[in-house]
Structures are given as structure tokens and as C-alpha cells.
Amino acid sequence: MKPAFAIASNFHLDGGWEDRLLVAASDGWRAPREDELAALVAEAPRPHAAALLFVLPAHMRERFWAMLGEQAAEGTGDFVTFAEELREFLAFKALPPPAESVFDLLVQDVGGMVDAAGLWALVNFGDEPLLLDWPGVRLRVGSGEGCRIDPHCLPGIMTPAEEPNVMVAIRQGPAEDRADKLQS
Amino acid sequence: MPAVSGSGPLELLVVQPTPFCNIDCSYCYLPDRRNTRKITAEILEQTFKWAFGSGLVREPFTLLWHAGEPTVLPASFYEAATVLLERCNDSGFEVTQSFQTNATLITDAWCDFIKRRNVHVGVSVDGPAFLHDRHRKTRRGGGTFEKTLQGMRRLHEHGIDFNTITVLTADSLGYPDELFDFFVENRVTSVSFNVEEIEGPNVASSLAVSGTEERFRRFYSRFLDLVLAADQPMEVREFNTARSALAHRLDPGLRTQESRPFAILNVDCEGNFSTYSPELLGLSGPRHGSFAFGNVARDSLKAVLAEPRFIALDDEIRRGVERCHETCSYAPFCGGGPPGNKFFENGDFATTETMSCRLHKQATFDVALTKLERLAAAEERIAAAPEGLAAAQ
Numbered sequence: 190m191k192p193a194f195a196i197a198s199n200f201h202l203d204g205g206w207e208d209r210l211l212v213a214a215s216d217g218w219r220a221p222r223e224d225e226l227a228a229l230v231a232e233a234p235r236p237h238a239a240a241l242l243f244v245l246p247a248h249m250r251e252r253f254w255a256m257l258g259e260q261a262a263e264g265t266g267d268f269v270t271f272a273e274e275l276r277e278f279l280a281f282k283a284l285p286p287p288a289e290s291v292f293d294l295l296v297q298d299v300g301g302m303v304d305a306a307g308l309w310a311l312v313n314f315g316d317e318p319l320l321l322d323w324p325g326v327r328l329r330v331g332s333g334e335g336c337r338i339d340p341h342c343l344p345g346i347m348t349p350a351e352e353p354n355v356m357v358a359i360r361q362g363p364a365e366d367r368a369d370k371l372q373s
Numbered sequence: 374m375p376a377v378s379g380s381g382p383l384e385l386l387v388v389q390p391t392p393f394c395n396i397d398c399s400y401c402y403l404p405d406r407r408n409t410r411k412i413t414a415e416i417l418e419q420t421f422k423w424a425f426g427s428g429l430v431r432e433p434f435t436l437l438w439h440a441g442e443p444t445v446l447p448a449s450f451y452e453a454a455t456v457l458l459e460r461c462n463d464s465g466f467e468v469t470q471s472f473q474t475n476a477t478l479i480t481d482a483w484c485d486f487i488k489r490r491n492v493h494v495g496v497s498v499d500g501p502a503f504l505h506d507r508h509r510k511t512r513r514g515g516g517t518f519e520k521t522l523q524g525m526r527r528l529h530e531h532g533i534d535f536n537t538i539t540v541l542t543a544d545s546l547g548y549p550d551e552l553f554d555f556f557v558e559n560r561v562t563s564v565s566f567n568v569e570e571i572e573g574p575n576v577a578s579s580l581a582v583s584g585t586e587e588r589f590r591r592f593y594s595r596f597l598d599l600v601l602a603a604d605q606p607m608e609v610r611e612f613n614t615a616r617s618a619l620a621h622r623l624d625p626g627l628r629t630q631e632s633r634p635f636a637i638l639n640v641d642c643e644g645n646f647s648t649y650s651p652e653l654l655g656l657s658g659p660r661h662g663s664f665a666f667g668n669v670a671r672d673s674l675k676a677v678l679a680e681p682r683f684i685a686l687d688d689e690i691r692r693g694v695e696r697c698h699e700t701c702s703y704a705p706f707c708g709g710g711p712p713g714n715k716f717f718e719n720g721d722f723a724t725t726e727t728m729s730c731r732l733h734k735q736a737t738f739d740v741a742l743t744k745l746e747r748l749a750a751a752e753e754r755i756a757a758a759p760e761g762l763a764a765a766q
Binding site: 198199201246247248249278281282283 | 501503547548549550551553554557558591595599603
């Protein structure tokens with residue numbers, strides 16, 4: 190199953206989908222043709238059936254790295270507070286994380302794997318694009334960008350080529366997990 | 374009839390050097406912005422002589438070049454105007470010059486003039502390109518963001534501080550973080566928000582829809598939270614206005630700058646003048662006729678104040694202010710809604726609440742109040758338990 194890709198409401202992202210999406214070809218991956226783009230990209234956000242792209246403001250990205258710097262220097266980095274600010278920001282943007290969702294800070298080394306179970310969204314804090322992998326289609330999530338993921342259409346997270354991926358994973362909490370299992 | 378002594382004192386002289394604007398914003402209220410007429414030296418001299426000879430100048434005031442894009446005329450024009458102003462100013466009071474500009478035409482020559490004459494500059498910019506270019510367009514429909522940004526950078530390069538005015542439309546209300554980032558990135562330290570108003574040719578506002586008030590309050594609250602949490606200070610005009618209003622409750626008998634006769638004097642490039650809200654100049658109403666009450670070449674202040682249609686209008690505005698005080702709990706803090714908004718939204722000056730009131734006055738006041746209370750509560754907590762806080766840290 191391929192997701193419908195869209196930009197979340199109340200967000201503006203520079204660049205076009207042709208630069209973000211890759212489709213499978215016989216000899217690897219290529220940019221999608223116009224007709225393929227039309228099939229993959231939703232004109233308007235569809236909140237319950239889409240991979241919704243969003244972007245964090247610069248001040249929040251700076252706060253994230255400052256928090257990591259504080260943690261590295263003095264052990265005082267407060268990820269819980271940062272996660273709450275991220276939750277508030279997404280809620281303001283009418284993209285509220287599930288009530289009992291859990292925020293994880295992930296560093297994925299070259300060759301490392303990330304468990305996609307329960308993923309609601311991923312936010313890329315690294316410098317390099319994060320590559321999400323669905324059957325036949327891949328999405329580049331740029332630095333500072335995030336993707337809200339359809340829980341019924343979870344992607345793989347490609348291992349980084351050189352630098353580690355630095356991301357925040359927002360996972361559905363226990364209540365939503367149970368609900369998903371019941372629905373499936 | 375208001376006596377000359379009951380008018381003014383002049384606080385703001387708005388002079389239209391030209392009605393022409395080099396860009397074509399979708400929400401602009403100026404009816405004549407394609408007209409390339411320019412004020413002549415003769416009319417400018419008559420304007421200054423009229424103002425200083427009127428008896429209205431009883432304290433320092435601001436001369437604002439506006440109501441068209443002032444930088445369409447070269448800096449040399451304003452250099453000559455400044456010399457003329459100094460020659461005509463026999464009041465002994467200081468006159469501060471101010472430009473409200475889209476900044477697209479700012480050059481090094483402009484910066485030299487601004488610095489030399491200590492001119493205050495306000496730049497109209499609606500935030501990052503994707504917001505700014507939705508409404509602030511060229512006549513061919515292109516964006517103006519890049520040129521505005523170039524102008525802002527040039528001002529910075531010359532060490533010129535400026536404030537900004539951002540017009541909030543329905544599009545903007547989802548983007549407080551992006552606006553905040555834009556201001557920080559471009560070293561803007563003093564911001565003002567206007568709302569897209571229904572005025573003159575702009576007969577509809579994207580904000581005049583159900584749900585706007587709640588969206589506006591959420592926008593403004595989040596923006597203020599970002600400002601209050603920031604490392605670098607950022608002045609927000611609406612926040613400062615609310616704080617000031619809390620400290621200085623207004624007497625019901627007092628009228629604000631926009632509702633007091635000739636506290637503002639608006640003069641167009643042909644010497645026609647009006648007062649009250651600057652947007653009224655150049656416009657007319659079916660019942661009121663033209664809002665230009667005279668011409669600086671021929672009509673004295675005393676004669677205008679004695680005119681029945683001016684007396685009727687002043688009475689209508691006064692009744693509107695009184696009704697604000699009778700019916701609106703915000704009136705002691707705002708002094709009554711701006712007459713221009715009342716006329717354009719309600720069709721009558723003797724009315725009260727407008728969309729502009731609900732958003733730009735009531736919402737900003739309410740939100741500012743919650744921030745002040747929160748700040749005060751935080752300060753009280755710190756003062757009450759400094760040892761506990763220190764230990765927790």
C-alpha cells in the first residue's frame with residue numbers, strides 16, 4: 190500500500206515533490222514522472238490517510254541542539270520539556286500528537302535499524318535528509334522537517350549513508366496501540 | 374462647535390507626497406495609488422505654514438510621509454522639504470520625521486538622508502516570502518519580498534534601526550512561529566501588527582469570517598510566548614499599548630488621537646486636508662460627502678471648525694466615543710474605537726464595536742493581560758521561594 194503524500198495544513202515547505210520523492214525503477218530509484226506524482230501526491234491534506242509533511246521553525250531546531258549541548262556539557266539537557274514544546278507546537282498547527290504519545294530521541298548509526306512500530310511521526314534533526322521507504326516509493330524528509338505517518342502504512346527507515354540520523358520519533362501511546370490492534 | 378483651542382494639539386501630521394505606490398497590495402485602502410501626481414514645493418510650503426499658523430502646534434509632533442509610497446520621490450525631495458520645514462517651524466517645538474515604506478526602493482542615498490536627518494523608518498513587511506508575497510504584489514502580480522528584504526538589509530548595513538508593520542490576514546494566523554523566526558533572522562526588534570481592515574476600496578477582509586477571533590487570539594498568544602521566551606528582546610507595539618493602557622486608564626471625557634479633531638492632520642498632494650483617521654482622506658460617504666474639509670491654500674482652521682458639516686461629523690464621532698464608553702468594557706483602556714473603522718464597517722461614526730476593535734484592541738488586550746498575569750505569578754513564585762528554586766536548580 191502506498192500512502193498519499195501531502196503537506197500538512199498550516200505549514201509551508203520550500204521545494205517540490207519531484208525533489209522529495211523517489212520511485213522504484215528497474216535499475217534503482219529515480220524521480221517520479223508527472224503522472225506518477227499526480228497519483229502519489231494529494232492536492233489537499235487528508236488527515237487520516239496521508240504521509241503529512243511538516244517543518245519545524247528555526248527557533249525550535251536551535252532549542253533542540255542547545256538542549257543536546259547542555260546534556261553533553263553538564264547533563265542538564267531537558268528533553269521532556271523540549272518534547273512538550275514540540276507537542277504544543279504541533280497542536281497549535283492542528284496536528285496534535287495522540288494524547289498518550291511518547292517522544293523518543295533516536296540516533297541511527299550507519300547500518301543501524303529503527304523500529305517503526307507505533308510510529309505517529311518522525312522529525313529529522315540531522316543535517317542530511319532522512320529516507321523513508323515504502324514499497325516502490327521513498328520520501329526524503331529534509332533537515333528540520335517531519336512526517337506524520339499513517340499507522341496502517343508504516344515505512345522503513347533507511348540506514349544513513351555517512352552521518353548518523355538524528356531524529357525524534359513520536360509513537361502512539363498504549364491506548365492507541367491497543368486500539369490499532371483491535372482494528373487490525 | 375469645537376473651538377480652535379479645543380482642537381489638537383497636533384500630534385501627527387500625515388503628508389501625502391504622492392498618491393502613487395510602486396506596488397499593489399491586495400488589501401490596500403488607498404483609492405488613488407496609480408496616480409503619479411506629486412506635491413509641489415508651493416503646496417508643501419502652504420501645508421507647513423497652515424499647520425504652524427493654525428494654533429494646533431502646542432507640543433512636539435511627528436510628520437509622517439505616507440498614503441502612497443513616499444520613497445517613490447527621491448531623497449533629495451525630502452532634503453529640500455526638511456529645509457522648508459525648518460524654515461516654517463516657528464513654534465519652537467521639535468518635529469520628528471517618519472516614513473512608512475515598503476522598502477523596495479531604499480538606496481544608499483536614502484540611508485544617508487535617513488541617518489543625517491534622524492528620520493524614523495517603519496517598514497511594511499508581512500513576514501517570510503510565502504506570506505508576504507501572497508498579498509504584497511507588483512502590478513504584474515509578482516512578489517515584492519526580495520526587494521523589501523534588500524531594503525531592510527541596506528538599512529541594517531547603514532546602522533539604521535527600523536520598526537516593522539505586518540498586516541495580518543487569515544493566511545498569517547497559522548504562522549506565528551514562522552513570523553517570529555523571520556523577525557529574529559532579519560534582526561527586527563520592534564514589530565507592530567495591523568489587521569486586514571475593511572477600509573475604502575478594500576471592501577472585504579479575509580478576517581471577517583466565523584472563527585477568526587479565536588484563531589487571532591491563539592496566534593497572538595503564541596507569538597507573545599515566543600517573544601517572552603526569547604533571549605533577545607523584541608518590542609511588540611500591541612503588547613506595549615496594552616501594558617500602557619493598564620497603567621493609564623482613560624477618562625470617558627477624553628478622546629483618542631484618531632477621534633479628537635485635528636490631533637491628526639492629513640494633507641494630500643493637492644493640499645486638501647482632513648482629520649481623524651488618516652484613511653478618511655481622499656474618500657467620501659453618501660451622507661457625509663468628502664472627508665476633505667478644506668485646502669491649505671484657502672481654508673483656515675477656524676473656518677473649517679465653523680462649517681456645519683464638520684460640526685455634524687465631529688458630533689457624530691463624539692457620540693460614537695460616548696457610546697463606546699457606555700457599552701464597551703474595553704473603552705476605558707482604548708478610549709473608543711477608531712472612527713475610520715466604524716465608518717467603513719458600520720457606515721456610521723456614532724457606532725461602537727468593529728472587527729478591528731475585536732481583534733486589534735480587545736483580543737490583544739485580553740491576551741496581553743494573561744501574559745502579564747503569568748509573568749507576575751512567576752516573579753512572585755521566585756520571590757517567595759528563592760532558596761527552594763535555587764536548590765531545585
